[in-house]
Amino acid sequence: MTEQTNPILLPTSIKRVFQRILVVIVGVVAVAVFFLWPVLSNSPVDYADIENHFKYGSIGSEPINGIPYWIWKVLPELFPDKLPGKGYTSLGFIKESDKGLPIGFSQRRVFINRVGLNCAVCHTGTLRDNPNSEHQVITTMPANVLNLQGYIKFLSAVGVDERFTANRMLPEIEKISGGLNPIEKLLYRFIAIPQTRDALINQAYRLKFVEEQPDWGPGRVDTFNPYKAIQFHFPMEKLRQDELIGTSDFPSVWNQKPREGLQLHWDGNNTSVDERNKSAALGTGVTPTTIDLPRIARIADWLWELPPPKYPYEVNETLADKGKPLFASNCASCHAFGGAYTGKVVPIQEIGTDPHRLDSFTYETISNQNTLYAGYPWRFKNFRKTNGYANMPLDGVWLRGPYLHNGSVPTLRDLLEKPENRPKEFYRGYDVIDRERVGFVSDVAEENGKQYFKLDTKLDGNSNSGHLYGVDLSPEEKDAIVEYMKKL
Template sequence: MARRIFGVIAVILFVGAVVAGLELYLTRPAPPPAPQPPDEQTALLPPTFLDQGWSGEMREAFYYTPQGSRLLPYAFLLALEQPGREALFLDDRHIAAMGFLPAPAASVRNPDRLPVGFAKDPAPGGPTGPMVGLTCAACHTGEVTLAGARVWIDGGAALGDFQMLMTRLSKALDATLADPVKFARFAARLKEVPQAVRPLLEATATELRRIEAAAYTPHPYGRGRLDAFGHILNAVAAEALQQDANFRIPDAPVSYPFLWTTPAQRYVQWNGVAGNPIGRNLGEVLGVFGHANLAGGNVAAFSSAALIDNLKQLEDWVATLKPPPFPQNLLGPVDPMLAATGAELFKTHCAGCHGGPEYRLTAPEETEGGRRWLAVTMVPQDVVKTDPKMLTNFAGRTAETGMLAPAFGGAPKVPAGGILLLTVNAMVENDLRARGITGDARKAYYGWRFAPGSDKPQAGWSAPLAYKAGPLAGIWATGPFLHNGSVPTVYDLLSPEDERPKAFYVGATRYDAKKLGFVSGEDELSAAEKAKAFRFDTALPGNSNAGHPFPEPRLKPQDRYAIIEYLKILEGPR
């Protein structure tokens, strides 16, 4: 299978050797995108924001602080055109068509108006200059259209199409190489000699073809979903470990989870396997082009492109993020009597797993210093009965150890998650040790997730196979629902399985305040809205909308609406 995963760093270094001696100046600041004709200019209105506890400055920092993701050269992205068009790849309309959020304006942190969650890496780079990649906000900034207003939800579930982005980048690079006129415009924007640019662009195009191929799945993810663990395990166990046999098709996409309250939770990720924040965040970087270096199997020398300090800073910012308040000024007032009825129903039927308005905390004796975390409930899959593919793909995946066999007692094959855990822990420890960060300062990087008297961070959930039932404050702004995004509204989730939509559209942002979710039905959307959205088919593998059969017997419609009314005002943990 022609999917051998080569690191972009190796490719760039190789090409750097080929063109050694050429006087390139790609490290100079790239010029701003060329002005576009009026029909290419975006008509998008500027976004508005809800009070989630962040200042504009903090929001901007979260949007553009790099985390160590290196996708392609920064200057190349600025100069790149769309395939088949002269318009720039970063044109607002093009970015929005892929579900990502164009920046409203240039700023000190984002002088070239990168889309939200695209960030320039601080490393000087090779002959192509600094790289650009993704940061947290690309997947964790939502958008909802409320009463005609574009409202951005900080820490919410994004609606970007990851596979579409990779495919269009790859095709844009290939088109630039194939078309002499397009290539001349590209080189002119870089202000470089075309002959010097071509081999570097060819290397970048080769790498993007590899990335596109590695992201291929028989059924597209669509908007707002990604098989994060599939990509992370491929990056570590196949690419970094140089074991082609360990590659698996990343075919268990999940919705991007919302971020508020996550820094306080005992377990995170849909399957609960992450037990400390720095390990979770570093693993995420490896899945989005963070480039793991396993140093020939020398665990003490493992490293990556991940920016550990930035990851900690991003986590600290998220810890201050509040759930988005339901905007009654835009969507109408909450019915207090109906919400009161819903509160009683929620307490009876929902709070046992999800908590709220009183939230359970871990026992003081579980964590060093008596620190307490939100005690999230892990619900076994055979109880919740939702689509199992995400769980089984991760738990059932094994990997050949290759150069890491000595670290696993000589075992030729181990669970792939074990290789990830070893890799992430070693990278964090190596980084902290190299900088002399010890004691309480070290433990702060791990979010203080240590058992009393232990020097090792606490582990995540392991068995049985289960999905996390997290807090629901702010849930109104985070559809579609279930871990795989297979149910469009809260009303549908509270309904029997046979009443849930078998297909719906993801990507339209008009909001349904009655059912709590996006307007998504075949008969509800215009032809233009459907053309820009993704049709979600629950009959496809990994897309099942079954499960969550709670409560039993099923609630009557008026009781479902009562719970919905209460969810609009459910407060998060204090």
């Protein structure tokens, strides 16, 4: 009797067929999982070291507003004509030799690897002892060399460029990536590249007002006007002219604990460090649905009691001792922790500094600001409109130049002069410390082929007027105060 006619052997035959089919199915599923799991996962790159986490860790900016990693990598190679020099470092981004991304960029896999911005992009800078010394990277200081406006303009320019095509990008991506897998190739060709271009075109449209502003220059940002355009969809062309410029310096972010309850941001519009942090996160591309609260909390915990960097150079202690009582009588009530007016707002009519940043934060902005994170326990509730600028504590002030809220005065010594005697023009972005006047050297226009940004205090948003405190002291007394402030 053959197998075909044996009723007992027939089920065994069928069983073997099903086993083979099952093996094939399992194999197909395994291959699919191998290729698709990285695509379907949402996994940031994490760092055990807290300072590396600050520099490179994700806070949630990648899923919606991040740029696919390989597109971001090839943009400088494909559009070198849109940059002032070679690569992203020509815009002041800081690149450590052993890292794949500049400081301030994080990576997360959302379908494909994407890059976004984090806290460090605005709060890490560099310092040199002299023109021939190495750049020292200092986290939590203001990003004194970063041209963020230049980065915005670069992305907008490449997005509208007709050369932004899959046919042009994919060969370059293949060359530097070592080869994409088949699924990644399809994702890049039909989804990632077209969607990125559309997003950059949309950004260019929403932020076109940035092209008409006076250049921010390195170390500065218009904090809330891009917010209005991106987060709130304000019709920027219909806003009043007096609110369209809000350029201000990046602040330091060390030592946050004693700042809780003080009026924060330059105009003192919030007293909550936590809300300030979540608001700043939105500026990096985070959204209410993508914010990574545990990773932001890790940074906030580190910053809470992080001391400012100590002045690393020699201090004339005799002169500093003379400056200490002068600081106490002329500055401490507004700028020392525990001072009667520290962390409080001085009306613009009294302080007399450039009003543009104050005017840019309007009641309409607040009404929209307080809807952010609606439906979440951390919805904003502390933003307020003020009538002036807040008195900031001066811890680590030696590393926070240029000075005033808009960075319009290059050194502390210049700030103690009357406005008419302060520099009308000076250069920003040069990172050699000025040990005598305290700040950064500001008279270097060019070094080794690199051109530095000339700040013109006559332009809107750049005025160096106001803050007349201490201007009538003698030159010797001013020198003594500056020497003492090196120790703060």
